[in-house]
Amino acid sequence: MFDLLGLSAQHEAVYRAMLQRPDLNVAGLSDHLGVSSGEVSAALDVLADLALVRLDPRGDHARPVRPQAGLMALLTKVEAEVAVRQQQVEATKAAIAAIATAHDDYHQVAEGRLLGGVDSVRDRLAELAHSARTECLSFSSGGAQSPDTLEAEAPLDQQALQRGVQIRNVYQDSFRNDPGTLAHARWLAGLGGQSRTTPTLPMRMVIVDREVALVPIEPTNPRQGALELHSRGIVAGLIALFEQVWHTATPFGEQAAADEQGLTRQERELLRLLAAGHTDESAARKLAISLRSVQRMMTSLTERLGAASRFQAGVQAASNGWV
Structure with a gap:
């Protein structure tokens, strides 16, 4: 004693x-x-x-x-x-x-400052995790996070949650097939964190205490670094985007229900992407799934539509109101 x-x-x-x-x-x-x-x-x-x-x-x-x-x-x-x-x-x-x-190796810009490269972004995220007071919101797009990344994030998330910081993450639906991400989401939920999924996300994003936001310099290549934003108007807009996506996303632990046409949200999003002119390869990148998974999904949709070709499937999908 x-x-x-x-x-x-x-x-x-x-x-x-x-x-x-x-x-x-x-x-x-x-x-x-x-x-x-x-x-x-x-x-x-x-x-x-x-x-x-x-x-x-x-x-x-x-x-x-x-x-x-x-x-x-x-x-x-x-x-x-x-x-x-x-x-x-x-x-x-x-x-x-x-x-x-x-x-400081960060470059100041009118809207905030540039964080060049992955290491600078990771260092800044660690600083923000230590200083967060109330809330951390994030979009995790692209492929599943590596075990090393999840392991590095775990103690930071735990410390923040123990301080009373609310954590809400949105992943892509494809992450439900990644054992590491599933285990991390369950562990986070046990500490009070919340995670949901949606078929696609516009970009990676982190918002801390509704005061600072990190977004990619180049959304298609997050490894280039991030832009740290402090403008109240810009941050407010990003918060509104997050809340809109969060409201429609599916919580971890629940299965995404099929709609009235029997389509999952991922299937409907694939149809939308292809109708918008995306190739199978670019649709796969958007959905963070493999090209083979896209092709299997399209084969299934074509059969369900009773179509003889993908072109006919597209016409039939539009006629049925699937896109």
Whole structure:
């Protein structure tokens, strides 16, 4: 209980015994506690160093100092040390901020600042995770995240949730087939985080505390880096986009229901993409699924429409109101 004050469990036991039985000498304390005389003597030396007992130089008796005086004096000393340590922490924070400002490799732009490359983005996301106060919203588009990325995010998410930060993530439906993402979503849900999925997402995005947003410099190639935005109007627009997608997305743990035509949302989105002129390859990238999965899905849709060709399937889908 008093580790903070420098007392082990045995030191505390000897001190408590002395308060209860001030008449006991070293041998008596040894018998009373069921420990050796050497252990009692060693504990008395520590208690004396901490000014919790006063040793009698003429014998083997020691007198305990009242807890209100001895223990409170130790606690006051620890509090003073903590205060000094906190001042050192604040000074270190200021020094880190000064170094970061002097050697910042971010490029300022009118709308915010550019974070060049994946490493800069990851470093900034870690900073935002540590400083988040209320909320973190995100779109995770593209392919499934690597195990290393999920492992790196886990402690940051856990710390934020423990501080009371609300976390809401939207993934693509294809992520439901990735064991790592599923495990991460379940783990996050156990801590209070929320995850949903939708067939496609416009881009990757992170919004923290409704004050700062990170979006890709080039949506088709997130590895180029991100643009950090602080404009209230722009951030408000991105929040509205997130809420619209979130409202229609399917929560993890629930299966996306087919619509009145028997189409899943992913199937309907594929039809929409192809009708808009996307190739199978670009539709696969948009849906974050393999080309083979797109082709299998189209074969199934063609058969269900009773069409002899994909062109006929497109005409029939439009006629049936599928697109």
